[in-house]
Amino acid sequence: MRATVIHAPHDIRVEEVRDPTLSTGADAIVRVVAACVCGSDLWPYRGVTATHEPHRIGHEFVGVVDAIGPDVHQVAVGDFVIAPFYVCDNTCANCRNGVSTSCLKGGWWGGDDKVGGFADGGQGERVRVPLADGTLVVVPGPVSDDEIPGLLTLSDVMGTGHHAALSAGVGVGDSVVVVGDGAVGLCAIIAAKRLGATMIIAMSRHPQRQALAREFGATHIVEERGDAGIASVRELTGGIGADRVLECVGTKESMDQALRSTRPGGMVGYVGVPNGGPELPIRQMFNRNVGVNGGVAPVRGYIEELLPDVRSGAIKPGLVFDLVLPLGEAAEAYAAMDERRATKVLLRP
Amino acid sequence: MRATVIHAPHDIRVEEVRDPTLSTGADAIVRVVAACVCGSDLWPYRGVTATHEPHRIGHEFVGVVDAIGPDVHQVAVGDFVIAPFYVCDNTCANCRNGVSTSCLKGGWWGGDDKVGGFADGGQGERVRVPLADGTLVVVPGPVSDDEIPGLLTLSDVMGTGHHAALSAGVGVGDSVVVVGDGAVGLCAIIAAKRLGATMIIAMSRHPQRQALAREFGATHIVEERGDAGIASVRELTGGIGADRVLECVGTKESMDQALRSTRPGGMVGYVGVPNGGPELPIRQMFNRNVGVNGGVAPVRGYIEELLPDVRSGAIKPGLVFDLVLPLGEAAEAYAAMDERRATKVLLRP
CATH class of the missing domain: 3.90.180.10 (Medium-chain alcohol dehydrogenases, catalytic domain)
Known part of the structure; x- marks a missing residue:
């Protein structure tokens, strides 16, 4: 064969x-x-x-x-x-x-x-x-x-997006950020909506993926990354960050984006295969009570x-x-x- | 004054x-x-x-x-x-x-x-x-x-032990390891029992603290640390590790002990003030779906x-x-x- x-x-x-x-x-x-x-x-x-x-x-x-x-x-x-x-x-x-x-x-x-x-x-x-x-x-x-x-x-990909949402504890009425606009990130939007999230912020710069994100349930698109992206997320979430953030990439930059987009007491659900790293900054997590949960779905x-x-x-x-x-x-x-x-x-x- | x-x-x-x-x-x-x-x-x-x-x-x-x-x-x-x-x-x-x-x-x-x-x-x-x-x-x-x-x-300390248990998601019937036999660790034993844990393994080498741990609800004491301690925990938990692990120290060694004592899909609740570190090994967490949640209580x-x-x-x-x-x-x-x-x-x- x-x-x-x-x-x-x-x-x-x-x-x-x-x-x-x-x-x-x-x-x-x-x-x-x-x-x-x-x-x-x-x-x-x-x-x-x-x-x-x-x-x-x-x-x-x-x-x-x-x-x-x-x-x-x-x-x-x-x-x-x-x-x-x-x-x-x-x-x-x-x-x-x-x-x-x-x-x-x-x-x-x-x-x-x-x-x-x-x-x-x-x-x-x-x-x-x-x-x-x-x-x-x-x-x-x-x-x-x-x-x-x-x-x-x-x-x-659909099960992996679902795992990100479950790991983050997405529930009815939550605000959710999805980091990553690949197939898993797009499926994570579906999963977040399916579990009752009411605000879903997709971080994406790609016009076609933005359109699909909206079709899947994203209520907002943030194109910026880094500090500017985090500022946009905070502006949309009453200044404190999102309840749940779904990390669907697996790089140091994407995890940093996810951690800093999460409100105090919130949770990052991650399914991006961490490629050789990153190590997680525990002191930053500790100070703000931001948890990290997930893994191979x-x-x-x-x-x-x-x-x-x-x-x-x-x-x-x-x-x-x-x-x-x-x-x-x-x-x-x-x-x-x-x-x-x-x-x-x-x-x- | x-x-x-x-x-x-x-x-x-x-x-x-x-x-x-x-x-x-x-x-x-x-x-x-x-x-x-x-x-x-x-x-x-x-x-x-x-x-x-x-x-x-x-x-x-x-x-x-x-x-x-x-x-x-x-x-x-x-x-x-x-x-x-x-x-x-x-x-x-x-x-x-x-x-x-x-x-x-x-x-x-x-x-x-x-x-x-x-x-x-x-x-x-x-x-x-x-x-x-x-x-x-x-x-x-x-x-x-x-x-x-x-x-x-x-x-x-009592509220902080309680936060460790809540952050780890301790529930009825769970197996729980408590890393740290200081006042917070001892209170975490109380909290785990109060939330319904049925197996509570206290990691302690100190005879008086072991006695108090048992009085508070610990069902098992593990004196070993490192690989030997993890082997003992696994032996007590059907070979896979504990459902929930409460990290109440804040050092690199104690967090390593906690992460490796947790079963796949389990959660570490941590309240030990991370003193300058450690960074968390995300690849190890990812492969086994071990989450880390907690912070300043x-x-x-x-x-x-x-x-x-x-x-x-x-x-x-x-x-x-x-x-x-x-x-x-x-x-x-x-x-x-x-x-x-x-x-x-x-x-x-």
Whole structure:
């Protein structure tokens, strides 16, 4: 089959690779219907994290079950399934605590899983899914083509935006700032509105993303960054800052923006992958009672909750995809996102 | 009148100072009945923070109102009052949000307040209390001498322990680790039990404090620190760590202990004054979804809630005082706490 391989920064290729096979009784093989490129895929693409040797890449996909092992009971051949961006058994202590990204048996796509060896990355034609009963979520009934983008966001970005909002404790009537206008930031706007926030301030300089932010529920746009951005947020929030701030980037600058935009006693919910840092300034947090909560989002646990709203059209996270390409053009997909010509690219095998 | 002055590290003196007077219409003058030495007073005492010139010290006291300005309506001459360790108006946006330590008009004892100039420190005979209606809480009815220690803890340590537990989100059935066996850590044990924690692990090497920890509700004691301490906590908590960890020290080592003792998805509530650092390791927090929440405790807002339990004897935080000295022996009070001969010293003017 064909799958995407990163060889070096800016060197993405679609190559012939070995077909996946059932390796354990708990595996499924999923034929990928749609995959996508994640903002975090851009770290190795840009060379910010090292690529020591060519390896498979990708971790977001939906598809149809082609085969299952004898120990799989929750998923059947022919089911349309959503895969979260990681593998989990959904039964261990951490999964039961709602933190399936810390599953005691879990693992990651595109690497050597703890259970059964290598698991494919998703930006390819087929994937071996370890712990299929725990990992996959079945989408009942017929799935129309129009639904694919929305369903695919439940693999990562919509659940990750939701995690930012939950981690920050967004509730009814809150004022919320969203730092980051990528796909996760845009989904965080959806999540904040869905949880009852009444003022949602999107920090964005990009006209198309601003428009989508407003469509998703942003009530205000702040274009400035740094001190000027913080001054604008404070002006909108009675001089004290926002109740909740969702940090969806992962840089030192974005976290600083988030911390200083939060009112005393407020909370930053963060899901931006912190790329090598930053360390958090505890004294600044302490003096103002600003908390920081979040991390790698346990989206598996959110799929069932969010799925009805996606299918009903109550929320439309699928709109974050502004470019669709065939799998063979994965290199162009990465380039378009890297150059911010696209917010998020959907790949069809 | 007499009051405590710090001249330099290890140089605490009780000196004649000017009597306080009403400076604004919203002031009260309080005759101090009892004051105490705080763990954070030991930072300048030990020279960890600099003392550039002699200055008044102290910020925890209870007493009786001697005089009030014409704009004071909630407090009357003769009332027994508890003062939190800071000044606040209890009406501004931050106070209404429960973060009175960030009061827009507030200030600190022993320095130049925003309202009316210098405010005395509390380790003295009398104090000018700015914003008396917002700052002071009246204890109704006659107050017996036996009640003084318990009431005095509401000025800081009991409310601060409570803030650690609230910030960490302690709830019914939780497992909780308390890092720090000083007065705040011991009060955090009381708070965790009061909020429904069923497993409370106190990290302490000090036999008398261990005994008090058990009396307050600790179910387990861990004496080890570092990796060994974390291994012990994990062994007690099913291998994953505690739901909630209360950091009541404020050093790099204690925060590291706290972060690594927390289970994935858990929360550290911290109230230890971070002394010059540490910066928080965000990548470690991110990977395990461990949040950090807390800060300088808004104890003013907790006094009314905790007062009935203190007066009824349902909780006995006054037991943290293991030495009572006359004001004139303030130097010995500091030495006893510095040398860990006393957990917390009560001073009687």
